[in-house]
Amino acid sequence: MSIKPGYTRPLDLKHGRVDMTHGSGGRAMAQLIHELFAAEFGNEWLAQGNDQAIVPPPGGRLAVATDGHVVSPLFFPGGDIGSLAVHGTVNDLAMGGATPLYLTVGFILEEGLPLADLARIVRSLAHAAREAGVAVITGDTKVVEQGKGDGVFITTTGIGVVPDGVNLSGHLAQPGDAVLVSGMLGDHGVAILSQREGLAFAADVVSDSAALHTLAAQLIAACPSLRLMRDPTRGGLATTLNEIAVQSGVGIRLDEAAIPVRPVVRAACEFLGLDPLYCANEGKLTAICAAADAPALLAAMRAHPLGQDAAIIGEVIADPRCFVRARTPFGGERLVDWLNGEMLPRIC
Amino acid sequence: MSIKPGYTRPLDLKHGRVDMTHGSGGRAMAQLIHELFAAEFGNEWLAQGNDQAIVPPPGGRLAVATDGHVVSPLFFPGGDIGSLAVHGTVNDLAMGGATPLYLTVGFILEEGLPLADLARIVRSLAHAAREAGVAVITGDTKVVEQGKGDGVFITTTGIGVVPDGVNLSGHLAQPGDAVLVSGMLGDHGVAILSQREGLAFAADVVSDSAALHTLAAQLIAACPSLRLMRDPTRGGLATTLNEIAVQSGVGIRLDEAAIPVRPVVRAACEFLGLDPLYCANEGKLTAICAAADAPALLAAMRAHPLGQDAAIIGEVIADPRCFVRARTPFGGERLVDWLNGEMLPRIC
Structure with a gap:
């Protein structure tokens, strides 16, 4: 995810906007990935730079959860869509008794989104992931035309490992509990x-x-x-x-x-x-x-x-x-x- | 994911439309999940009905890939966004030498989408997943207002296992190859x-x-x-x-x-x-x-x-x-x- 082709100038994270080229698969997308996503999320698995991340055997049952995030407004008291996208998915793993390990992040961006907003969201997401001890190991970015999205949608998938002996499930409640x-x-x-x-x-x-x-x-x-x-x-x-x-x-x-x-x-x-x-x-x-x-x-x-x-x-x-x-x-x-x-x- | 509350009548998959209640987390969403998603994707892990799926230890290195799908039009010669959402992610796993095992599916639906279109896409996705030998083990559904999305966006995350001895990566090409x-x-x-x-x-x-x-x-x-x-x-x-x-x-x-x-x-x-x-x-x-x-x-x-x-x-x-x-x-x-x-x- 962090392959760096040559660019004429760095991404303008202060005044720039998302345009359709950022979802093209080409040079502009590689630059966005390199200068923003890889810079904020960097870890050994993401740095593999392939279309999939390969991680060590987790050594136990896997817990897997996925959540799309479409919150409006994007920024709110106590958080934003970036931190929410981490917490929502980490919590779904934790409720199953799992230790959260890895996160994947899929962005669907609307053309015209200020890059400053995207950078703020990505930094918040990266911060929340670090706090929660999960590595963002792979991701994807798509861009849709103005009026076909709403700023940013983020779908995260979390992977965790469930310790032996832990068996929690919604079907286990008993009368008297x-x-x-x-x-x-x-x-x-x-x-x-x-x-x-x-x-x-x-x-x-x-x-x-x-x-x-x-x-x-x-x-x-x-x-x-x-x-x-x-x-x-x-x-x-x-x-x-x-x-x-x-x-x-x-x-x-x-x-x-x-x-x-x-x-x-x-x-x-x-x-x-x-x-x-x-x-x-x-x-x-x-x-x-x-x-x-x-x-x-x-x-x-x-x-x-x-x-x-x-x-x-x-x-x-x-x-x-x-x-x-x-x-x-x-x-x-x-x-x-x-x-x-x-x-x-x-x-x- | 397949918890069934009581409904007054079944979902109208012929003439109905997606509305905001289908993303509410309440009764209408549970009905959509039960009558469409669980019916098409059904497997033992999805049937756990929790916010996370728990699967057996995969017994090797994990490959993980994620892809958002925003293709327009939703239906095209040779496929649709549903089959594409399976193939795109399964292929990212396969390119790393992994055997694909599991898929998560996150839908972002636009209010007003005909339920018949959604059902056609879900069936196509389920068919492609069965053909590829991957189980849809968990998912998520969000609904955005008309004009804030474009019919259906689908983000899939795939999990596979990489056999011992397989080590493929974009950094391994050598002159003469x-x-x-x-x-x-x-x-x-x-x-x-x-x-x-x-x-x-x-x-x-x-x-x-x-x-x-x-x-x-x-x-x-x-x-x-x-x-x-x-x-x-x-x-x-x-x-x-x-x-x-x-x-x-x-x-x-x-x-x-x-x-x-x-x-x-x-x-x-x-x-x-x-x-x-x-x-x-x-x-x-x-x-x-x-x-x-x-x-x-x-x-x-x-x-x-x-x-x-x-x-x-x-x-x-x-x-x-x-x-x-x-x-x-x-x-x-x-x-x-x-x-x-x-x-x-x-x-x-």
């Missing part, structure tokens, strides 16, 4: 929305976008009965728990008062007619374990910087209809359905 | 162009889109001195050979009369002012080996259905400037430079 979350819900969704809607009172809500692999590893070590972890992104916690309920053939009963939500996020949701349980998160996880181990799992969450606001929020129950329900703070009970329709497009 | 191609050049580029420009005389040119992994495996078995293989896609053979020349620090001298090009492709290129050496291919490879082994490598190519028109087209020479040159049929010599600018946007 406890349901936990690692922190405040809805920050990412409201942070994005505040940018779009110009909500002054929510302007200090920051996306929780973060890599959860070290938190996940600590939870696995602390809790032998850990059944599964999942990061509630699009569709929020409500949809994630419905997925798990169907996979495991169980019901879930939540205690709504126990679910941690920032007051400003709750206020923004009320103002907009949204429910924080359906708002996207990019740095939170939900975990399910045997009830007896729940206090230990909670303590392990709270011992990690990304889990300080963790809480036990409900229990798994027997229910052939696989319903998720919540006891409301007023003593009633409501059905927490799958997300129907679209609450907030292009949140990630 | 022979350069071969596996067949007629430029078919894919001209097939796409004929659709856009309405070139009647080129209307029977069909894309060469094909999976090259079995051809590649035969060449590895037949030729101990095989240095490298590469598929000349965007930028064509000219750009691919320039990449190799720079990687290996050598020059390459081609015999232009020996390069196989269909008369109709040559005529279309002349008419349009294009050079077949810069036209994209999606089912051809170029290979470099020791001169003494070239006849055996050529015979191995010709023994495979995808290599019947193979030819020895040139030699590797010492040249610190890393130039690629061609002896013209008229006895002269011309520089075959990197592709400059953009010849044919969104060819793949």
